[in-house]
Every structure is written in structure tokens, then in C-alpha cells.
Amino acid sequence: MSIYDKYEVIIGLEVHVQLLTASKLFAPDSAAFGAKPNENTSFITLGHPGTLPCLNEKAVEYAVKMGLALNCPIRAYNYFDRKNYFYPDLPKGYQISQDKKPICGAGFLEIEVGEETKKIRIHHIHMEEDAGKSLHDQSEKYSMIDLNRAGVPLLEIVTEPDMRSAEEASIFLNSIRQLIQYLEVSDGNMEEGSLRCDCNISVRLKGTEPFNNRAEIKNMNSVRFVRKAVEYEFKRQIDLLESGGEMKQETRGFDANRGVTLPQREKEMAHDYRYFPEPDLAPLHLSKAYLEEIRQAMPALPHELRQKFTKEYALSAYDAGILTETKEMAAYFETVVAHCPHAKMVANFMINTVKAYLNDQNISIQEAHIPPQKLAKLIDLVVNDKVNRQAAQKKLFPQFAKDPQQDPEKLAQTLGLVMEKDDNFVLEIIEKVLNQHPDKVKAYKSGKKNLFGMFMGQIMRASGGKIDPKAGKKLLEEKLKE
Amino acid sequence: MEINDKLIKKLAYLAKLEFDDEAKEAIKKDLEQMIGFVEKINELDTENVEPLIHMSEEVNRFRKDKVEKLIEVEDALKNAPLKNEEYILVPKVIRK
Numbered sequence: 001m002s003i004y005d006k007y008e009v010i011i012g013l014e015v016h017v018q019l020l021t022a023s024k025l026f027a028p029d030s031a032a033f034g035a036k037p038n039e040n041t042s043f044i045t046l047g048h049p050g051t052l053p054c055l056n057e058k059a060v061e062y063a064v065k066m067g068l069a070l071n072c073p074i075r076a077y078n079y080f081d082r083k084n085y086f087y088p089d090l091p092k093g094y095q096i097s098q099d100k101k102p103i104c105g106a107g108f109l110e111i112e113v114g115e116e117t118k119k120i121r122i123h124h125i126h127m128e129e130d131a132g133k134s135l136h137d138q139s140e141k142y143s144m145i146d147l148n149r150a151g152v153p154l155l156e157i158v159t160e161p162d163m164r165s166a167e168e169a170s171i172f173l174n175s176i177r178q179l180i181q182y183l184e185v186s187d188g189n190m191e192e193g194s195l196r197c198d199c200n201i202s203v204r205l206k207g208t209e210p211f212n213n214r215a216e217i218k219n220m221n222s223v224r225f226v227r228k229a230v231e232y233e234f235k236r237q238i239d240l241l242e243s244g245g246e247m248k249q250e251t252r253g254f255d256a257n258r259g260v261t262l263p264q265r266e267k268e269m270a271h272d273y274r275y276f277p278e279p280d281l282a283p284l285h286l287s288k289a290y291l292e293e294i295r296q297a298m299p300a301l302p303h304e305l306r307q308k309f310t311k312e313y314a315l316s317a318y319d320a321g322i323l324t325e326t327k328e329m330a331a332y333f334e335t336v337v338a339h340c341p342h343a344k345m346v347a348n349f350m351i352n353t354v355k356a357y358l359n360d361q362n363i364s365i366q367e368a369h370i371p372p373q374k375l376a377k378l379i380d381l382v383v384n385d386k387v388n389r390q391a392a393q394k395k396l397f398p399q400f401a402k403d404p405q406q407d408p409e410k411l412a413q414t415l416g417l418v419m420e421k422d423d424n425f426v427l428e429i430i431e432k433v434l435n436q437h438p439d440k441v442k443a444y445k446s447g448k449k450n451l452f453g454m455f456m457g458q459i460m461r462a463s464g465g466k467i468d469p470k471a472g473k474k475l476l477e478e479k480l481k482e
Numbered sequence: 483m484e485i486n487d488k489l490i491k492k493l494a495y496l497a498k499l500e501f502d503d504e505a506k507e508a509i510k511k512d513l514e515q516m517i518g519f520v521e522k523i524n525e526l527d528t529e530n531v532e533p534l535i536h537m538s539e540e541v542n543r544f545r546k547d548k549v550e551k552l553i554e555v556e557d558a559l560k561n562a563p564l565k566n567e568e569y570i571l572v573p574k575v576i577r578k
Contacts, residue, residue: 021547028550037568038559042552046561058547079535086498088572134575144569147558272496277535285541 003242007203009234010211011169012161015176016154017186018130018194019062025129025153026053026096026281033192037146045151047092052280059153060284062185063103063127064294066155069179069301070122072107074291079283080127083273088145089132097156099275102126103284109179110303111171112321120172121160130154149193155185161200161211166230170223173197178302182327196221201233202247212237213247217254217261229254229261236261305330313343322351332365332372339376342383349379353393357401370404378408391417391465419468423475426467430479433458444480452476483521485513 024031027044044051067074081099104125110117132150134143157176163169177188177195188195202214215237217229237247252261300308302324309320309330324330333350337343354375358368378400381387386409387396396412412418420426433455434441444451459472490506490513493499501509555568564571 023545023547023549027552028545028548029552030549036555038555038570041558044552046558054545055543056547057544060544084496088570088575135569136574139571141574142564142571143573143575144566144571146569272492274496279536282538282540282543283536 004235004238006205007234007238008164008206009166009230010161010202010204010214011163011165011230012200012214013157013159013163013169013172014198014200015157015159015173016130016196016198017066017157017176017180017188019059019153019155020184020186021056021058021062021153023056024151025056025059025127027151029151031152033194035148037144038148040148041150045091045147053096053278055281055284056153059127060103060286061294062153062183063125063155064286064291065183065185065298066157066180067104067107067125068291068295068298069183070104070107070109070125070157072104072122072125074286075101075103075105076286076288076291077101077283078103078286080278080281081275082278083128083275085271085273087131087134088143089134089147089150091132091147091150095129095131096278096281097128097275098126100277109172109175111168111175113168113171118162118168120162120168123158123160125155125157128154128156161202166227166234169199169230170227173223173226175302178325182299182301190221190223193221197226199226199229201230201237203234203237203241212241213249215247215249215261216251218251218264220254222256225254225256228259232259232261299327300330302330309333309347313337313347315343315347319347319351322355323347326364329365335372336376336379339373340379340383342379345383346376346379349375349382349393353397357397368401368404370401374400374404374406374408381408381412385468386419387412387417388419388465388467388469390460390469395465417465420463420466421468421471423471426463426472426475427479429459429462429467430472430476433462434479441480452480455480483517485510485517 019031021031023029024040024045027042029042029045030040032040044053064074078098078101080096082094083097083099084094086093102124104122106124107122108119109122110119112118130149130152132145132147134145136143138144159172163172173195177190180186180188180195186194190196197220199217199220200214201217202212204210204212215233217233220226220229233252240247251264253264254261305324306317306320309315309323310317313320315323323333329350333346336346336350340346354365354368354370358365361368378392378396381396382389382392395415396408396417399415400406400408400411409418437455437458440451440454444455455476456469456473459476460467460469463472487506490510494501559565559570562570
């Protein structure tokens with residue numbers, strides 16, 4: 001047993017979700033990603049004297065949706081505060097955020113860790129505006145400031161320190177990403193920074209109660225980085241403690257190139273944000289009717305669909321998980337099942353064949369433009385023993401996907417894939433194959449029974465996949481007994 | 483509350499201000515007066531009084547999520563003491 005086995009890691013996350021609004025949180029300039037530097041600003045965003053912020057109603061709606069999905073009570077009366085600090089990419093000298101009365105109170109998210117369900121508690125969710133972007137590596141002398149991002153609406157989801165492994169942290173982040181994509185409140189694109197997180201990490205001896213001081217790893221924009229940072233911190237902190245050192249509360253950055261965390265230069269004096277209520281914004285008073293309206297408009301969430309798929313369609317938890325990865329895939333599956341009520345067969349076909357095709361083409365189910373009714377027809381051919389499953393997967397579907405407007409049955413006929421029901425046709429092929437291998441037939445009859453599979457393979461191939469394997473197998477068995 | 487040099491130093495740091503000793507003494511005096519005033523008010527018993535946070539009765543002042551382009555890049559950069567065609571420039575704020 002190594003010393004590392006004696007410790008456990010404690011992880012809490014602060015997840016920043018960039019909301020998918022058209023305009024900014026308090027100003028009408030575009031919140032879109034990818035514009036030319038400083039293209040999307042306004043005198044409000046720039047913090048000019050005399051300008052006033054005005055709250056984007058969509059951002060509030062999105063915050064409520066997120067809160068409901070994470071089982072949080074929505075604080076009917078809530079308001080904004082100013083968080084005061086100076087930094088060049090923060091034009092006003094304060095960030096408008098929520099401190100005392102955030103919009104969403106304590107909730108939780110259940111995540112699937114292996115076979116188990118684990119509850120990760122949410123401390124609260126609040127709304128705030130994003131800061132601009134500083135580029136430090138473009139010039140020797142200057143930092144360059146782009147304020148397009150300044151004022152873009154964010155939700156900050158703060159968890160309790162409930163995660164106990166890098167694995168759990170990455171499952172949590174992926175579940176959050178899936179949820180925000182279902183709710184359509186953010187695109188969840190980590191590369192573009194729509195989903196970022198700060199990661200609080202500490203270690204303690206297993207079986208002990210109090211938490212040790214933690215390191216806060218700032219601003220990570222990839223699940224892989226979070227995983228690596230946790231693994232690195234786990235070892236670093238244990239090594240430090242075991243060598244008699246003391247863990248101090250500190251802020252660190254993750255160096256993606258080297259896979260290490262490094263201390264960020266600490267200010268000589270501790271932060272003091274001097275929060276106070278934002279006097280330029282009216283408080284929010286969300287009515288029951290307003291909250292109910294949003295609740296009614298919520299889509300079914302991933303865990304609800306997973307449950308439905310395992311209960312109503314008798315799918316395995318694993319299959320249900322794959323088919324609910326995206327809202328679009330889940331909806332597509334349900335439409336196909338509505339036209340071809342053999343849910344298990346549809347699930348298998350979609351997971352093994354359709355998804356493989358989508359991955360291969362690197363497109364989504366919408367981008368494939370396959371009418372679900374047509375796919376249902378194609379799968380029906382297999383259900384009704386008209387085309388054998390292998391032929392449907394390997395030959396019929398790839399041809400069909402090239403032009404998914406065509407009729408699957410006609411295509412199967414054109415490709416000669418419709419199975420022959422006529423026993424004589426099957427027998428003819430069996431005889432042909434057996435005649436080609438008289439020595440193997442002899443060997444089989446004298447006890448080498450494992451040759452059966454070889455015969456079947458040859459027969460299926462010779463028929464061009466037009467034989468129902470079950471019927472073929474039965475006839476072959478009879479023939480070999482003669 | 484005692485207004486000492488340590489507190490002045492902290493406030494100066496947070497407000498990013500620099501001043502000489504003479505100014506410091508004047509600031510100290512001003513602060514003592516202001517904080518003394520607030521401490522006087524603090525003597526009132528406000529136990530069962532809800533804090534008044536917003537002066538107006540108004541709630542839910544919303545704006546529709548609509549994009550409007552109010553200014554161009556040149557306007558955005560106009561007041562920056564240092565700039566190029568695209569960015570506002572500031573003295574380097576991190577050391578690598």
C-alpha cells in the first residue's frame with residue numbers, strides 16, 4: 001500500500017456557464033463569440049459615467065431553468081451586488097454579480113458513477129457579468145484588452161465539496177454540460193470558453209473529518225484538464241503533507257503544456273471585494289405564475305428520459321445512457337419507435353449502426369437528414385425477416401444513408417438483399433457449398449463439429465446475405481445429418 | 483473604529499491611490515469624521531427593522547434580449563490613453 005492510498009481527495013467546483021443570449025446581461029451589444037476585437041461594446045459595457053445597466057430578461061429565464069433542473073429553490077426576491085476590484089479588463093472597476101441573495105438556493109445533481117448514483121449538492125447559483133479578455137503574449141510591453149466578452153451573461157454554479165475523485169469531477173462537469181445543452185441555455189462549448197470552472201482541491205487522511213486547506217485551480221476550460229489538475233494536486237498535496245509541510249490556502253493556475261499546477265502570484269494583501277447592493281438595478285420579484293410558466297416549458301431532462309427508456313422501452317441502462325446523450329438523439333429515437341414499435345431492435349440499430357455512421361462522418365443526427373419514418377421502415381425489414389440484420393447494417397444502411405429519401409424496401413430489392421424464403425433456394429446454396437468441401441464434410445461427420453460455423457459463413461457469403469440465418473442453420477443441420 | 487495607518491494603507495491599496503504624508507493626515511481626519519458619524523447612527527436599535535436596500539419601489543425592470551449596435555470600434559477605443567487599431571493597450575499586468 002502506498003502512502004497515496006491512505007488519503008482521499010475532496011473536490012468542489014465553481015462552474016461558469018456562458019448563457020446563450022443574443023445580447024449582453026445589462027446592455028444591448030451582441031454577446032456573440034468570435035467577433036473582431038472590441039467590435040461588440042457600448043458605452044454601458046465600457047462603463048462610461050452616467051450610463052445605467054438594464055437587465056436582460058432572457059438571462060433571468062435561463063437562470064431559473066438551470067435552477068429548476070438542479071433542484072434548487074428559486075429565490076423569488078433577489079438582487080444584484082457590486083463586487084469591487086481593479087483589473088484592466090473590468091471597465092467599471094466592479095463586476096455586477098449576486099452575493100447576498102443569489103437567484104437559486106441550495107440544490108443537487110445526481111450523477112452516475114459506474115453502477116451507482118451519487119448526489120452532488122449545489123450550494124447556490126448566481127448570475128453575473130463576464131469580464132473582458134486580456135492578451136498578455138502579443139506584445140513585449142503591453143497587455144491588450146478586448147472587451148467583447150465584458151458584460152456577457154454568466155451563471156456561476158457553486159457545488160459543495162462532494163466529489164471524491166477526478167472521475168466524479170469529470171462526470172459532474174459532463175452532466176452539467178449535457179443539462180445546459182438540453183435546456184438550451186448555453187452551447188456548453190468548452191474550447192470557446194462557454195463552460196469554464198474553478199476547482200477547489202484538498203486532501204485528507206481517509207476516515208478523518210475536518211477538511212485541510214485547499215488549493216483553488218483557476219479557470220479551466222476542458223474536462224481533461226480538470227482531471228489532470230486533480231491528479232496532480234492529489235500527489236502534490238500528499239507529498240507536501242508527508243514531508244512535514246503545511247498546506248496553505250492558495251490560488252494556482254494549470255499549465256496545460258506541462259500538466260502541472262503552479263502558484264499564482266499572491267497579492268500582498270488579501271482580496272476584499274467590498275460587496276454592496278447594486279443601486280443602479282431594481283431588485284427582482286419573481287411571481288409564482290412566472291416560475292410556473294418556465295417550469296411548464298422545460299423539456300424532459302436526461303435522467304427522466306433515461307428512466308423512461310429503461311422502464312417503457314425495457315432498454316439497458318447503458319443503452320438508455322447512449323440514446324439520451326443529446327436531446328436530439330433521444331427525440332429521434334422516440335420518433336423511430338413510434339413508427340416501428342420494436343424498441344430494443346431500434347436501440348441496437350441506432351447505437352451499432354446509425355451512431356457509428358454519424359461518428360464516422362462526424363455529423364449529428366440532425367445533420368444526417370434521415371427521416372425517422374424511413375429509418376423505421378428499414379428496421380422493419382429486419383424485424384419482419386425480410387433482410388437479415390448483418391446485411392441491413394453492413395450493406396443496406398450505408399447505401400440508404402447516401403440518399404435517405406429513397407424507399408428502404410425498394411433499395412433492398414435493388415441491392416438483392418431481400419431474403420429468400422424458399423427452402424429450395426437455401427438448400428441449393430447449402431449443397432453447392434458442401435460439394436466444394438467434401439473433405440471438411442467428412443471431417444465434420446467424424447467429429448470436428450466446430451466446422452459448422454465455417455460452413456454457415458460460406459453459405460451466408462454465397463447467398464449474398466439473402467438467407468435468414470435461423471432458417472439456414474436449421475437446414476444445414478439437417479443436411480449434415482444425412 | 484480606530485483610523486490608523488494600517489487601515490489607510492489598506493484602503494489606498496484597494497482604491498489604487500497614492501498620496502503623501504500630508505494628504506494622509508487630512509484623509510485620516512476626514513475618515514474619522516465620516517466613520518464617527520456612522521458610528522453615531524449605529525447606536526440606534528434597528529433590531530426589528532428590515533434593511534432598506536433599494537430606494538425605489540420598482541421591481542423587474544427588464545429589457546428584451548435584442549441586439550443593438552450602439553458604437554463602432556473607433557468610438558470604443560477613443561478614450562483609451564493607449565491603443566492600436568483593435569485593442570486598448572495597458573502596461574503589462576502579469577509577469578511570465
